[in-house]
Amino acid sequence: MKATETIAALGALAHDTRLEAFRLLVQRGPDGLPAGVIADRLKVLPSSLTFHLQQLAHAGLVTQRRVGRQLFYAADFNAMNGLVAYLTENCCGGTASCAPACAPAETGKARKSDRRSA
């Protein structure tokens, strides 16, 4: 991931509504949610939500697909992956020093028990 894309992604997430929307989509998994549901949950006007979802989409963080008359949005985990990778690699002191949230390097305790698709 290049710096330009990173900036786009950071900027896209740097907003209350958008961060919330993205978190919702991440929770929901690859299936995503229709715009209406998101707008409803987040209590924002549909036109406003479209604006924010487009920001996320333009930054490559979410994808869009039509299902009937609904538009489903889903988090792009690959993009998020790239963002976190960029941050840990470039903004965390070389290669390490900011990786405590994910480091399961210790031999035992692999916590892979969150397979929920909701």
Add this chain to the structure above:
Amino acid sequence: MKATETIAALGALAHDTRLEAFRLLVQRGPDGLPAGVIADRLKVLPSSLTFHLQQLAHAGLVTQRRVGRQLFYAADFNAMNGLVAYLTENCCGGTASCAPACAPAETGKARKSDRRSA
């Protein structure tokens, strides 16, 4: 780290000059750099740099300390740590699924050979 702080941090990093400045400070380590040097490296006017450094400082990503007549800025690794933690925990599918940048759990291939400064 709360969502509000996260948004502040994301917004602070979501800018060309600021991301570059922060990366520079991260590279430099805890000692940091005086404002003048940063402005020089980044080719921005001092007044402009102050503005951006303040954004970073306000977001808690950098700290300031005076040394003689210079003001040294340094990256706050703890804050960055918290940011990455928040993202991996809240925006990466529960607890895992976005942690390949830091997971050296696999026995072999640890690629720590990308020391490019661009």
Add this chain to the structure above:
DNA sequence: AATTCATTTCGATATTTGGTGAAATGTCGT
């Protein structure tokens, strides 16, 4: 206390961003 250096503050201005509601688009069911 006057000068110089490093940095910040200030004021003006251009640009971008975010929010709103009304209209337009696309899709389905009949």
Add this chain to the structure above:
DNA sequence: ACGACATTTCACCAAATATCGAAATGAATT
């Protein structure tokens, strides 16, 4: 083809952000 529904597009406005240069502040040197 028509009407209902889901979502987007548009036009407008307010507020935040970015940039610039000039002036002000703080610290060191003489």
